[in-house]
Amino acid sequence: MARFRDNPLWRELRRSRIAQVSFFITLLYALLALFGPALAPYSATEMLTLPRQAPSAEYWFGTDEIGRDLFSRMLISARVALTVGFVAVGIGLVAGGVMGVLAGYFGGWIDSVLMRVVDVLLAFPGILLALAVITFLGPGLTNTMIAIGIGGIPGYARLVRGEVLSLLERDYVTAAKSLGANDLRVMVKHLVPMMASSILVYSTAQLARAILAEAGLSYLGLGVQLPQPSWGGMIASGQRFFLSAPFMAIYPGTAIMVLVFALNLLGDAFRDALNPQLRRAGTK
Numbered sequence: 001m002a003r004f005r006d007n008p009l010w011r012e013l014r015r016s017r018i019a020q021v022s023f024f025i026t027l028l029y030a031l032l033a034l035f036g037p038a039l040a041p042y043s044a045t046e047m048l049t050l051p052r053q054a055p056s057a058e059y060w061f062g063t064d065e066i067g068r069d070l071f072s073r074m075l076i077s078a079r080v081a082l083t084v085g086f087v088a089v090g091i092g093l094v095a096g097g098v099m100g101v102l103a104g105y106f107g108g109w110i111d112s113v114l115m116r117v118v119d120v121l122l123a124f125p126g127i128l129l130a131l132a133v134i135t136f137l138g139p140g141l142t143n144t145m146i147a148i149g150i151g152g153i154p155g156y157a158r159l160v161r162g163e164v165l166s167l168l169e170r171d172y173v174t175a176a177k178s179l180g181a182n183d184l185r186v187m188v189k190h191l192v193p194m195m196a197s198s199i200l201v202y203s204t205a206q207l208a209r210a211i212l213a214e215a216g217l218s219y220l221g222l223g224v225q226l227p228q229p230s231w232g233g234m235i236a237s238g239q240r241f242f243l244s245a246p247f248m249a250i251y252p253g254t255a256i257m258v259l260v261f262a263l264n265l266l267g268d269a270f271r272d273a274l275n276p277q278l279r280r281a282g283t284k
Contacts, residue, residue: 019269025262033082036075044068044076045227052245062247065237073229074251080230081211081259084145084223088210089203091149092156097199099153100160101187105168115161118154126151130213134222144223148213152206159202163195197274204267208260215256231256 014020032039042048047067048059055062061070099118103111121129133147167173167190176190217223218232226233231252238248 016269016272018265019273022262022265022269025258026266029078029259029262030082032075033079036078040069040072040075042069042072044073044229052241052248054245055247061251062245064234064248065241070234070248070251073234074231074255077229077231077234077252078255080141080224080228081214081256084141084148084214085207085210087145088148088152088213089206091146092152092206093199093203095149096153096156097160097192099157100162101164101191103157104161104164105183105187105191111161114157118157121150121154126209127213127216130217131220131222134217139217139222139225141224141228144214144217147217148210151213152210155202155206156199159198160195163198164191167191167194197270201267201271201274204263204270208263208267211256211263212260 045068048069049063049067051063051065051067053059053063053067059069059071061074064070064073099114103114124132129151130144130147133150134143137143137146173186173190176186181189214223214230215232215235218230219236221233221236224230224233234252235249238245238250238252242249
């Protein structure tokens with residue numbers, strides 16, 4: 001228990017009110033994503049009543065353009081957004097992390113080849129790269145996760161490569177090699193754990209980026225396909241009726257804004273907690 005209290009992340013959450021608020025907002029969204037389908041009062045795809053009804057005691061967020069309950073669709077969309085975000089970040093982390101470790105550790109022609117692949121991916125803005133992959137694979141939830149995940153590979157590859165190049169100069173890595181540890185053991189046991197804090201901070205920002213990308217692709221009709229709900233698709237549907245039923249676009253737009261804002265603040269809190277120089281500067 002004492003070790004948990006001494007953890008820098010826990011200390012930062014106790015010290016900073018902003019960190020606490022952003023953490024609990026993120027936790028709330030995660031719980032809604034986990035239990036949302038069970039909490040939804042109605043089916044997210046069933047036409048229940050007249051379209052574009054204003055929020056009421058029966059339909060808390062009103063109904064959409066064909067009479068579906070917006071509150072139920074919002075809850076289901078939370079699971080979609082966070083699922084896409086976590087899977088896309090996982091794809092980028094695994095693929096980009098492996099590339100970065102190999103490029104930084106072995107150097108030479110391996111580094112040159114892998115970094116040229118990264119340069120090619122970086123030549124395309126993230127959303128354009130995702131659009132290209134979606135165009136090739138076709139729209140849908142699975143392909144959206146793959147497309148966004150591919151867009152995250154270059155950032156992870158560069159981050160991990162830089163960390164590896166820095167860590168290779170440390171004495172404990174040299175000692176492990178001199179004691180006969182093979183390359184795989186050095187990478188897995190001595191390099192990867194030391195990069196965890198940097199990866200955590202970066203992944204928090206990438207999760208926010210992935211959620212925004214999913215919303216953008218769904219808004220364009222290339223992401224999650226109807227009748228499955230998504231916040232981006234709900235905004236696209238609601239903008240046509242913004243003057244007569246603004247709540248159709250305001251609710252999903254606000255949900256995206258609050259979640260992305262909370263994730264960015266949480267990433268800043270992680271960065272401050274895990275960076276000793278920033279912690280010392282904050283205590284002066």
